[in-house]
Amino acid sequence: MSQTGAASSSWKSVLLGGCLLAVLISSPSWGESSLEAKVGRYLAASSEADASRLFKEIREDPRASLPAVESLLKKGALYGPQPKGRQVHLPIVVDDVQMSYGLYVPQAYDPRNAYPLVICLHGMGFSGDNYLERWEDRLGEEYILACPTMEGGAWWTETAEALVLAVFREVSSRYHVDLNRVLLTGMSNGGIGTYLVGISHADLFAGIAPMAAGIPKEIYPFLSNLEHTGVYIIHGEKDQVMPVALSREVYAYLEKLGYPVVYREHQLIHPQAGGHFFPKDEVPRLVEWFSKQRRDPYPMDVLSIRDIDHLGRYSWTKINQLSADVASVSGSIQDHQEAERVKRGEFAELHATIHGNQIDLKTLRVRRFTLFLHPKLVDLGKPVVVTVNGIKSFEGKVESDLLVLLTEARIRKDPNLLFEAQLAIDVTKRDSPEDSPQSPPPSAQTP
Numbered sequence: 001m002s003q004t005g006a007a008s009s010s011w012k013s014v015l016l017g018g019c020l021l022a023v024l025i026s027s028p029s030w031g032e033s034s035l036e037a038k039v040g041r042y043l044a045a046s047s048e049a050d051a052s053r054l055f056k057e058i059r060e061d062p063r064a065s066l067p068a069v070e071s072l073l074k075k076g077a078l079y080g081p082q083p084k085g086r087q088v089h090l091p092i093v094v095d096d097v098q099m100s101y102g103l104y105v106p107q108a109y110d111p112r113n114a115y116p117l118v119i120c121l122h123g124m125g126f127s128g129d130n131y132l133e134r135w136e137d138r139l140g141e142e143y144i145l146a147c148p149t150m151e152g153g154a155w156w157t158e159t160a161e162a163l164v165l166a167v168f169r170e171v172s173s174r175y176h177v178d179l180n181r182v183l184l185t186g187m188s189n190g191g192i193g194t195y196l197v198g199i200s201h202a203d204l205f206a207g208i209a210p211m212a213a214g215i216p217k218e219i220y221p222f223l224s225n226l227e228h229t230g231v232y233i234i235h236g237e238k239d240q241v242m243p244v245a246l247s248r249e250v251y252a253y254l255e256k257l258g259y260p261v262v263y264r265e266h267q268l269i270h271p272q273a274g275g276h277f278f279p280k281d282e283v284p285r286l287v288e289w290f291s292k293q294r295r296d297p298y299p300m301d302v303l304s305i306r307d308i309d310h311l312g313r314y315s316w317t318k319i320n321q322l323s324a325d326v327a328s329v330s331g332s333i334q335d336h337q338e339a340e341r342v343k344r345g346e347f348a349e350l351h352a353t354i355h356g357n358q359i360d361l362k363t364l365r366v367r368r369f370t371l372f373l374h375p376k377l378v379d380l381g382k383p384v385v386v387t388v389n390g391i392k393s394f395e396g397k398v399e400s401d402l403l404v405l406l407t408e409a410r411i412r413k414d415p416n417l418l419f420e421a422q423l424a425i426d427v428t429k430r431d432s433p434e435d436s437p438q439s440p441p442p443s444a445q446t447p
Helices: 009-015 035-043 048-059 066-075 128-139 158-174 189-200 217-228 245-257 280-292 336-343 402-412
Strands: 085-094 097-105 115-121 144-149 177-187 207-211 230-236 261-266 301-306 312-314 317-322 348-355 358-364 366-373 384-388 391-396 421-426 443-445
Touching: 035 048, 035 066, 035 402, 048 402, 066 402, 085 128, 085 158, 097 128, 097 158, 115 128, 115 158, 115 189, 115 280, 128 144, 128 280, 144 158, 158 177, 158 189, 177 189, 189 207, 189 217, 207 280, 217 245, 217 301, 217 336, 230 245, 230 280, 245 261, 261 280, 301 312, 301 317, 317 348, 348 366, 358 366, 384 421, 391 421, 402 421
Parallel strands: 115 144, 115 177, 177 207, 207 230, 230 261, 358 384
Antiparallel strands: 085 097, 097 144, 301 348, 312 317, 317 366, 348 358, 366 421, 384 391, 421 443
């Protein structure tokens, strides 16, 4: 998205006021022909053609049972020595643009142990390196800290979102990050980015902590994605840059949903920043909250609200095809017509709930979706029943598949999130108001 042009009036009110699983082949004692080496090469494949060829090698290996391969995947990467301490202005390329981030790694970092990761987004007029200095002492030696730099603090752009995800992938490929303990925080403009990246990728984060920030009310529906992601909001009562009402209203919305949210409001005044700052006295509470947050990689209930720019995998679901046009949140910042569509709530919705071996789904503007399954979600040895919008769409066995297991591992790059079966559903009973109630029931496929 371009950063130029006039923002929509609703946005103005807010704007103005990975882990690389493999290199399992790194131990020379395993040898090039070991199953570990073959799986490692597959996970590191840079093209689909290479992945297809390498999968064939694995499939033909008599040692490559599904349990054996899954056991290897769960081990994750073998991490070698990496620099420790403060590292400033580290280069990273995002959308062919050279960007940078700051990184702090505890001096006691041991690659055999997994560490929580905090990603912190700076405010306007600052840089990632500035925030690295601020947050390094606040977090101490228990966390890895990454602070990307976004020129102008324009964290509401597509480039900014891509930067956050790129830094996440880069750091977790080099260092042993606990992917169930990744936290996202930011101040002011960085708080806006925390909301936007957090609600679009809530399945990646254990918690988000936006400070002195807010989002337009028309995108509040996306807050529903935070069902399993802790939220910690901090705002100054006397903030003259970002009105405190922005945080109060988000807090009230999340409270009404019954989601896990903490709200802290301070009355302090900073000599230079006025009420628009994060007081030191609030640090211990926030860091304690960080220490308690854990992502649930296999939630039994997944609610996914998506705009056109964020379809695809979300937890154990994936929207493959839409049945109606869906708005673009990023496009609404520059395009008045798109902003009107966002205000009307023209989003895709998929709500999946598991009860035993039955999966019930409610969809809106979705034509086709895929469910990714694991024994922690359902018993794959028994028939699975799937209903969509109250209609039974599938009943039967869903077979485990080595290709599904490896494909999802290669795409997701997360040893805590493995899937060994998938079920694709075509929603042939359309959900738009003009659809005929006589439409046939949904159909299912198990590719």
